[in-house]
Amino acid sequence: MASESRFGPGRTVAVIGAGIGGVSAAAYLLKEGLSVTVFERADKAGGIWHFDERVPEDPPYPSQFPSFADYQPSQPGEFAYATPPPDSPVDGESRKDAFENADSTGLEVRFAPPGACYAGLTNNIPTSILVSSLGPWPEGTSLEISQDQAESYIQGLGRNHGVHAVTQYNTRVDEAKKTADGTKWDIRTVTLEKRAAGSRLIERTRQFDLLAVASGHYSTPRVPDFAGLKEWKATFPTRITVSKQYRRPEKFKGKNLLVIGAGVSGSDICRETAGIANKVYQSVRGGMYDTPAHLLPKSTIRIGEVDKFVLKDSSIEGDEQKLDDDDTPLPGSIVLKDGTVLEDIHHVVIAVGYITSYPFLPHLQSDTVAPTDAGPELLVTSDGNMAHNLHKDIFYIPDPTLAFIGVPYHAVTFALFDFQAKTLARVFSSKAFLPTREDMVEEYQARVKDRGVGRKFHSLAETGREVDYVKDLIDWLNRDGERLGEPHVPGHAEEWVKELAVLKDRLSKAWFGAKPDAKAEESPE
Incomplete structure (x- = not known):
């Protein structure tokens, strides 16, 4: 069993992103008694479901390496005085007026590029199973919804579970790295402060015990x-x-x-x-x-x-x-x-499609190393097609104080992220325990041998794979929880599993014709 001294109640956790993954993670972390701060670069929660009529600026043609994301992180001190000005409203924080600029809209778009949501976006999985256990959809919600309904649902979950109160909006994480002694995370953020005279950027650096990344898939276009x-x-x-x-x-x-x-x-x-x-x-x-x-x-x-x-x-x-x-x-x-x-x-x-990129973790990305040569430390390699070296697609094996929500593809996202968030919160609060690093590496390498490297590595499209993945997480939590006297964590309800099977069968027949099982591995969800 890996050392758990870094985890436990009262630990401080930084969560990057306030989409459904980040909101779920923060909600369960708060329930387990951890001190949580969420950083969201947009001005509201919602993630991929947040519609913004403005459009992001052009990406490079052709796209660059994973290190070149939809924004370029600032350098330390770029928006900071060596000494805080005397009128700084927060003692001990460095700050600097970066842009006294009438073009506030242009600055805002560059700072937090609007997402991929379009006005007509709807769900392709019915709300009867596309739901979080944090709360039901409002009464009367239909099986198919518009983006604004999904956005409102996510924001409601955030308000109801205390996430909104601990979220710093208009705040982008530009760098996350371990402190010199390796005991904490230095999180360097840049906040866009909107003012009548023009917007300005304010840099801060704070320390956290743990870091959860829920920044999503759909930021850096390929x-x-x-x-x-x-x-x-x-x-x-x-x-x-x-x-x-x-x-x-x-x-x-x-x-x-x-x-x-x-x-x-x-x-x-x-x-x-x-x-x-x-x-x-x-x-x-x-x-x-x-x-x-x-x-x-x-x-x-x-x-x-x-x-x-x-x-x-x-x-x-x-x-x-x-x-x-x-x-x-x-x-x-x-x-x-x-x-x-x-x-x-x-x-x-x-x-x-999109490139997997975590620009705030530059030391874990390589623009030159091939995916087959990722080794035991790298998170993202030159093709940007996957996240390497994660245990259960959640915990970074070399240092599990870093974790991710929302890495898998082709899944019932709201429900899946809910189970991932519960797992994250149980581990970070020392109510579930990670295997040894050697055991995590062995399990990960066996999966690489079975799945290969690339986008398919994280796919849960095959029949039964998503259900099995969640069952594995829940069995783990309950096995450790029973030993510690923790409440039982329910898995998928039987009715949910049946409805997913019906949906997959219907989609497979529509997708592939009369023999849905012949290409079940290529299910479109």
Whole structure:
């Protein structure tokens, strides 16, 4: 059994993120008697379900390494005086006016880039099972909900369980590292203070015993390195965007649209723009989780993988004003790998997923190490496809005072994160105990051998995998809890498991046709 001296009631915990994962983690940590501070860079809770009409700035074309996230952390002291000014309202805190700038909106967008939520976002898992045990949905909630209902639900959980009261909004974590003696975490934050005269950034550094990361999957867009794409973006900056910047379909009214990617967001954009855009093309590469064409509107034109973007230089020179006119097709062609040439496109939306990135943990990320060479210490490697070296996808094996909520993919998120948060809180409060480091490493390596490295490593899509994962967590908590006289932690209700099985069967039949079990491993959830 690993040493548990670092854990226990009264320990201080920093939680990064106030989406459903962060709210769940903070709520259960508070219930177990720990001292919790949540840092949320937006001005309210909700995470991926928080809708912001503003759009984030462009990512690099092509996307960079995992260290280049959707924001670049500041350097220590960048927003701090060597000595606090005499009028500092908080004794002993360094601070500095960073921007006395009328462009508050631009600063806010750069500081906390708006998320990927679009106006028409709805749940693809019914609320009967997409629910937290922290509280039910409001009476009368339908099985399908809008983003604002989900956002309100998350915020309500935060208020009802004391999370809102311990959350510092408009506060971004720029660096998290262990103290020199290795006993605590130095958490360096930057807070955006909004004022009538202009906004300013305030830097603070505080120490915590434990750190829980719940920053989510959908922050850093992946942009492929297609030949010519960088030049297209530079020439037509407003016409080439990523799905994280998509808000409403009306922008594409009467236009010819190319959507690159067949995951959830790319397919949703195709559905929303059907009947509004003139033509909608969807480029797919034939990946495991591509949405089948028969689930899209019949008007969507499914095409193959893009090979390159070609400019027609002669039609561009001296015609910048024409290029700004949305009614004018882009003067170039898109060549597919099968040789097909696509022309008369007005807009391109790139929806090929996101990069795993924790920019506030730079010492645990490498832009050069291949995923197969991650070793026993690295958390993120060059491809940004997974989080390495986690026990049960939660605890960082070399130092379990660092933990994560929300790493698994293809799961019933609200319910899954609830169980992960309970596990986190029990361990951090010394009411459940981690195996030895050697045992955790052995279990992790066996999983790598079975699953391989990459995005699939964290997938719970296969039939029964999510239920088994949760059962494993709950058995662990109750085994240790019984020995300590702690209350029993219930697992999935039988009715919940049955409803999930029915949902998976229905989705598999819709996804794959008459033989849902033949490709159960590729379930779309």
